[in-house]
Amino acid sequence: MTKIPVAIMRGGTSKGAFFNEQAMPKQREDWEGFLLDVMGSPDNMQIDGLGGANSLTSKVAIIKKSKEADVDIDYTFAQVSIDKKMVDFKGNCGNISSAVGPYAIEQGLVAAREPVTEVRIYNTNTKKVIISEVEVEDGRVKQEGNCSIPGVPGTGSPIYLSFEDAEGSVTGRVFPTGNAIELIETSFGVLCISIVDVANPLVFVKAADVGLNGTEMPDDYSTESLAKLEEVRSIAAELCGFCSREEAAHRSPAVPKLTIVSEPTEYIDLTGRKRMAEEMDLAIRMMSMQRPHRALAITGAVCTTAAAYLENTIVSRLVPNLNRTLRLAHPAGIMETQAELHEKKVHAIKVVRTSRRIMEGYVYTKKEYEMAASTEDHRKEQLVI
Structure with missing residues (x-):
């Protein structure tokens, strides 16, 4: 001892x-x-x-x-x-x-x-x-x-956190595969994903493409849905070069993080508060170690913000009109991030925490x-x- x-x-x-x-x-x-x-x-x-x-x-x-x-x-x-x-x-x-x-x-x-x-x-x-x-x-x-x-x-x-020049945090590249969009073969069909590495690598998928509506709460996912999401994440882990898809759940369970995005939609958050579509710019749900996140990872918010400014990603397609502040609606509420631009590129992303x-x-x-x-x-x- x-x-x-x-x-x-x-x-x-x-x-x-x-x-x-x-x-x-x-x-x-x-x-x-x-x-x-x-x-x-x-x-x-x-x-x-x-x-x-x-x-x-x-x-x-x-x-x-x-x-x-x-x-x-x-x-x-x-x-x-x-x-x-x-x-x-x-x-x-x-x-x-x-x-x-x-x-x-x-x-x-x-x-x-x-x-x-x-x-x-x-x-x-x-x-x-x-x-x-x-x-x-x-x-x-x-x-x-x-x-x-x-x-x-x-x-x-x-407490204000500013993530500066966070591109390629784990893989060394903003787009680990070299592409903003990837088409992958899954057991349930061909799927369009974006893998982006800023602060942490995330794999983005549209809610509708995996049979979800984007407003799910952590306890709403079926065993079948979770298996689908982990299959997508495992393929992304392989594309990132972390390990084979068969080994992903054991060798790389934390990254990339599976992230489900959709258009602004009203929903009831975990506190019972009704969130209106006009309050948000993007609806987002994340997985953490193969389980639904009850809120939103900060590195996930940073990566999502960066992805919104990158051309032709799934996120930027969903957020065509960007302001400096991005409002991300997650199960526990709405998080705001602020992007600092330098020569039209994101230099830093700031969030507030306690x-x-x-x-x-x-x-x-x-x-x-x-x-x-x-x-x-x-x-x-x-x-x-």
Whole structure:
């Protein structure tokens, strides 16, 4: 058994375990086993760990002070499978990213500057920089505020995330296949898809093409529909060069993310509020680890926004009249993104989130690990900070 410092934080509509990299196992090859141990996987209930039996609560952020002059923090994201013995390090999570800045400030890894501290975050998964703007009051991260986001009860202090030059985050290319549109052969017919890699790779499909209306809630999908969607995602994973389609569910379950889009349509969201077509520019539904997302991944929103500005994608065909603000209607409500253009190309995409530190303490593992630093050394360092 090993005792390790950990913080549990909510970032946007996700929740995860946050570790200082110095509190991680010394050998990188031990990270996967360690995180499965900590989160209680594989087990559908994750009853023996910190995981919450949902892909949105089975996430980890590993953070350290950067040695690079132009960034403050190095941040590695891990999506821990619930029912499989694997951890996916391929992509990033934008919601979890929103809690990285507050964590870094509270841990003393970044000096607090009032009223707003800018934290430059280097995501090691995608090798891209995210700029986080965090409100600070009396030297501490401000928790209270009037900002509300769909999918999270209550309000909090706004955190602005700007994803700069996020093209080719995982595959190295905006269009991993070289084409804005691909025709694929599936067991249920020929299908038109767009695979776009900005902040995270997504595979877009029109709702009507997979027998959906685009306003489904997370519990509305049949087993047959989910199987269809995973078949499309698996083919896209193969086209991205991640693995064969037969291996996709195991070897690359987190990317690309299957994304269903459709024209603006009124629907009742998860809060019971009626959303009107004129409130949105696009209806969107995402899959997360083969399950319906209850809201919308931030990297998914960023990629969708970029796709709306790219010629001849499924998304840009559905959003012919673009404003600087794009309104994306998802199961929990409507998210807005803002695009910053440079020479008619998207330079940065900004979103607003909230976050909250839920607890800080120690987690006890079932196995022994050789750690980068002892628990006592890490505790002393935190006291010095």
